[in-house]
Amino acid sequence: MRNPAPKDNAELEALEQREWQESLDYVIQQGDRGRVQRLLATLRHQARMSGVALPFSAITAYVNSIHPDEETPIPGSQEIERRIKSLCRWNAMAMVVRANRVSDGIGGHISTYASAAALYEVGFNHFFRGKGRDGDGDIVYFQGHASPGIYARAFLEGRLSVERLENFRHELRPGGGLSSYPHPWLMPDFWEFPTVSMGLAPIMSIYQARFNRYLEDRKLKKASTSKVWAFLGDGETDEPEALGAISLAAREKLDNLIWVINCNLQRLDGPVRGNGQIIQELEAVFRGAGWNVIKVIWGSDWDPLLAKDRDGLLAKRMGEIVDGQYQKYAVESGAYLREHFFGSDPRLLEMVKHYSDDQLKRLRLGGHDPVKVFNAYKRAIETHGKPTVILARTIKGYGMGEAGEGKNVTHQQKKMNESDLRSFRTRFGIPISDEQIAEAPFYRPAEDSPELQYIRERRKALGGSVPSRSVRVEPLKVPLDGVFEEFSKGTGDRKASTTMVFVRMLSKLLREKEIGDLIVPIVPDEARTFGMEALFRAVGIYSHVGQRYEPVDMDTLLYYKEATDGQILEEGITEAGSMSSFIAAGTAYATHGVNAIPFFIYYSMFGFQRVGDLIWAAADSRVRGFLLGGTSGRTTLAGEGLQHQDGNSLVYALCYPNCLSYDPAYAYELGVIIQDGIRRMYQEQESVFYYLTVMNEQYVMPEMPPNSREGILKGMYRFKAASDPNSKLRAQLFGSGAILNEVVSAQGLLEKYGVAADVWSVTSYTELYRDGHACERWNMLHPGETPRVPYVTQCLKDAPGVYVAASDYCKVLPDSIDRWTPRRMRSLGTDGFGRSEDRDALRGFFEVDARFVTIATLAELLKEGQIGADVVSRAIKDLDVDPNKPNPAVS
Numbered sequence: 001m002r003n004p005a006p007k008d009n010a011e012l013e014a015l016e017q018r019e020w021q022e023s024l025d026y027v028i029q030q031g032d033r034g035r036v037q038r039l040l041a042t043l044r045h046q047a048r049m050s051g052v053a054l055p056f057s058a059i060t061a062y063v064n065s066i067h068p069d070e071e072t073p074i075p076g077s078q079e080i081e082r083r084i085k086s087l088c089r090w091n092a093m094a095m096v097v098r099a100n101r102v103s104d105g106i107g108g109h110i111s112t113y114a115s116a117a118a119l120y121e122v123g124f125n126h127f128f129r130g131k132g133r134d135g136d137g138d139i140v141y142f143q144g145h146a147s148p149g150i151y152a153r154a155f156l157e158g159r160l161s162v163e164r165l166e167n168f169r170h171e172l173r174p175g176g177g178l179s180s181y182p183h184p185w186l187m188p189d190f191w192e193f194p195t196v197s198m199g200l201a202p203i204m205s206i207y208q209a210r211f212n213r214y215l216e217d218r219k220l221k222k223a224s225t226s227k228v229w230a231f232l233g234d235g236e237t238d239e240p241e242a243l244g245a246i247s248l249a250a251r252e253k254l255d256n257l258i259w260v261i262n263c264n265l266q267r268l269d270g271p272v273r274g275n276g277q278i279i280q281e282l283e284a285v286f287r288g289a290g291w292n293v294i295k296v297i298w299g300s301d302w303d304p305l306l307a308k309d310r311d312g313l314l315a316k317r318m319g320e321i322v323d324g325q326y327q328k329y330a331v332e333s334g335a336y337l338r339e340h341f342f343g344s345d346p347r348l349l350e351m352v353k354h355y356s357d358d359q360l361k362r363l364r365l366g367g368h369d370p371v372k373v374f375n376a377y378k379r380a381i382e383t384h385g386k387p388t389v390i391l392a393r394t395i396k397g398y399g400m401g402e403a404g405e406g407k408n409v410t411h412q413q414k415k416m417n418e419s420d421l422r423s424f425r426t427r428f429g430i431p432i433s434d435e436q437i438a439e440a441p442f443y444r445p446a447e448d449s450p451e452l453q454y455i456r457e458r459r460k461a462l463g464g465s466v467p468s469r470s471v472r473v474e475p476l477k478v479p480l481d482g483v484f485e486e487f488s489k490g491t492g493d494r495k496a497s498t499t500m501v502f503v504r505m506l507s508k509l510l511r512e513k514e515i516g517d518l519i520v521p522i523v524p525d526e527a528r529t530f531g532m533e534a535l536f537r538a539v540g541i542y543s544h545v546g547q548r549y550e551p552v553d554m555d556t557l558l559y560y561k562e563a564t565d566g567q568i569l570e571e572g573i574t575e576a577g578s579m580s581s582f583i584a585a586g587t588a589y590a591t592h593g594v595n596a597i598p599f600f601i602y603y604s605m606f607g608f609q610r611v612g613d614l615i616w617a618a619a620d621s622r623v624r625g626f627l628l629g630g631t632s633g634r635t636t637l638a639g640e641g642l643q644h645q646d647g648n649s650l651v652y653a654l655c656y657p658n659c660l661s662y663d664p665a666y667a668y669e670l671g672v673i674i675q676d677g678i679r680r681m682y683q684e685q686e687s688v689f690y691y692l693t694v695m696n697e698q699y700v701m702p703e704m705p706p707n708s709r710e711g712i713l714k715g716m717y718r719f720k721a722a723s724d725p726n727s728k729l730r731a732q733l734f735g736s737g738a739i740l741n742e743v744v745s746a747q748g749l750l751e752k753y754g755v756a757a758d759v760w761s762v763t764s765y766t767e768l769y770r771d772g773h774a775c776e777r778w779n780m781l782h783p784g785e786t787p788r789v790p791y792v793t794q795c796l797k798d799a800p801g802v803y804v805a806a807s808d809y810c811k812v813l814p815d816s817i818d819r820w821t822p823r824r825m826r827s828l829g830t831d832g833f834g835r836s837e838d839r840d841a842l843r844g845f846f847e848v849d850a851r852f853v854t855i856a857t858l859a860e861l862l863k864e865g866q867i868g869a870d871v872v873s874r875a876i877k878d879l880d881v882d883p884n885k886p887n888p889a890v891s
């Protein structure tokens, strides 16, 4: 019998809906999901062509991306894995609790790992590949605050002793301890990547994944299936660097990159998005950027409920709850959940009427369910053509119970009382007795226990332990005299800038047989600024897909050549991204066993000042390579003004312990420093890196004075002695970088006033400063022994007269060594904001030109009583200096 005609529109719509659903069911039952997708796409298209405006949505429902039907069971024993995970949880917690009992306030985090344990354990048991099999394991960025869990795992694996665990956050104790967070500088055999400054691991991981491709495309490393995993916090994604480069990962089709974002909905102070949904927000952002997004929101316990949710009521309800409320559910009882979550609709209540309150309370979230996590990881590693992000919902402080589970204070909870410990123990089945519980002892089962056997077997199958850092590279043998020799000869009467000199050195290095291929030039859209465009054609710009267009300047000699084996990393306008590439390249000696030699050249003002924290991470990572601050010096970069003129970077560089910084003036200085840098980093395998300023001012490059090599490297040497050493009035002038030429001119000017001055080139105040302190320290601790004499003191031992130093940087730089100069040193520098002006005007304004060096020298001689005030006044007049000009430091 035919259905009666529908009464009204509502009935008609209900009928239509049923028919369409039945049709869809039919197609789904045929088992071909691709067919469903195609069908729906056709319908969408048809609707759009008929003028139906379909609302745009970058998000899907608030449910798991992987349907239970698509899941595969986890291989191995889930029961043993659960016990291992519980032991990791316990030991991680005990590590923090015990550390804080002994030293109150020593810190540590329980709740981050407590929420992430399943995310890591599934990785350790099934995915993370060690380097043991073919030397090419996975690269894993562990969330910094989860470090206790990673140590706990290493403890079970037998890699860390109880003593080391006992000394968590007490690294200086005898026998050593464990650093708070992942720091390769402090634990160079263990940690590979520093992560704890939040937002840096995400961007570093993207460029790492891209750099892995670069090495493969350039045949510096064989093709590999290894993955880069980055474990991040949901709060961390607010850091601009965290999401700032995600479009690159999609554009470059980095399917070797997997991010796991632990969406516990909380950060340190409270909810990440109390009034919103961080998972949905991130889904939209990542989908929009072209990533594969896998949401792991609900555990298997929810599958039967969702299976019954034919009308989408439950999914709808899930999607309308904001995160602040979800957090409340996490701390509340099952009855509360029933009333406030399911209670919104009688049909939802009906769905759970057979569930006890206790059962409702125990409905697990996706990020705590190994089956869900395993399937997400599996899909991620099987995904081709795009990076994957897994958004895993968890509870912060999971298992901490009253001590912190889901609470706003949980991030900083470091203590558990006896009853908290007891419930934790019972909940996770840790075999520790009531008598022992108050102690919170570490627990490691017997070597032949099923747990430890399982761990050993799994890690063996996966290629060894993770994390593990080792340097497997062979030192390079690089006699590069052939490359650098020409620079010691000077340029005759031809003018050049140190930037031009650098580019020539780089071009020659790129052609060198032994190391040419290992050079990695990195530029943030600034190659033309530095005159490097010839390299575009010579070595090509790296692009995984080569060049799919005809470049507009194809018919020119220096055309914009992109190539799969291109050598230059042209990063576009991102110093943060470029720095991440620098880190990936500069640590390749450990990560990949490749002695990559990065040269990252950038506008100097946008280096330490802008991406200083990434440079700090580079230093922690034991990076090797050269940072080049281009167009540096406050007065050397004409015209650009306050935002560009850098008189700061060398001052910052002083604070980076393994960064050697230099301010070379001449071609041979730069040559000596780079050649020695390559020797130290790649031949001697020292974990240092270099910051070199290069300028765009052109002048004649002189010949290298004899015996100056050692001084160039140590920080100073006499460049030009006074023509009349027997003069009554004597001075020692110190110049650096482009200001050295002003100092040389001052030497000439001073002759007119009867002053004979020696000129020193100070290539590195920072090295002189470090040497001075090192000597002083040694002397303090070795009384009675022959004192060590700082290099600067040795140099000036017999140098007569007053001292004046001038640099294009803040005065604090020369001031930093003045305690080791036999007499006090007068310093001229560029404290203050830059100006849009030409060089002469700028140097006059900042009082660092030849005139001011002259006046300062005469003023010092006056102070010493060697000349009268009239001489200084005359010079001020002769040199046309306004004594009442504004002070540049404060104007």
Ligand SMILES: Cc1ncc(C[n+]2csc(CCOP(=O)(O)OP(=O)(O)O)c2C)c(N)n1
Pocket: 111, 112, 145, 196, 197, 198, 199, 232, 233, 234, 235, 236, 237, 262, 264, 266, 267, 268, 272, 396, 411
């Ligand atoms: C750049 C930076 N800012 C601040 C901190 C301090 N801090 C450490 S953890 C934390 C909260 C982390 O929240 P989330 O990223 O959500 O990680 P969860 O612990 O919840 O997994 C904060 C603010 C830091 N480590 N780095």
Ligand SMILES: [Mg+2]
Pocket: 233, 234, 235, 262, 263, 264, 265, 266, 267, 272
């Ligand atoms: Mg969080």
